[in-house]
Amino acid sequence: MGKITKTTGIFDKVSGLIEQARRKVATTINQEMVMLYWNIGKTIKEEIIKSKRAEYGKQIVHSLSGELAQRYGKGFAEQSL
Numbered sequence: 386m387g388k389i390t391k392t393t394g395i396f397d398k399v400s401g402l403i404e405q406a407r408r409k410v411a412t413t414i415n416q417e418m419v420m421l422y423w424n425i426g427k428t429i430k431e432e433i434i435k436s437k438r439a440e441y442g443k444q445i446v447h448s449l450s451g452e453l454a455q456r457y458g459k460g461f462a463e464q465s466l
Contacts, residue, residue: 429466 429449433442446463453461 425466 429442429446432445436442436445446466450461450463450466453466
């Protein structure tokens with residue numbers, strides 16, 4: 386019975402370390418994704434403002450969406466950008 390108690394204590398400590406690391410990873414990923422999407426939006430906005438034409442801006446978003454989806458997969462639809 387002594388081994389079970391010792392193993393349980395170690396298991397709890399190691400499990401705690403794993404859970405703590407997973408939370409840190411998730412938080413870091415979330416922060417980076419927020420910054421990524423903010424920077425994507427900023428870049429698109431700057432390009433559209435530079436052209437000074439709404440129709441051209443729509444073309445930029447449409448083309449960019451297709452290229453990004455082709456390279457990175459789902460998640461880069463025109464509406465998302």
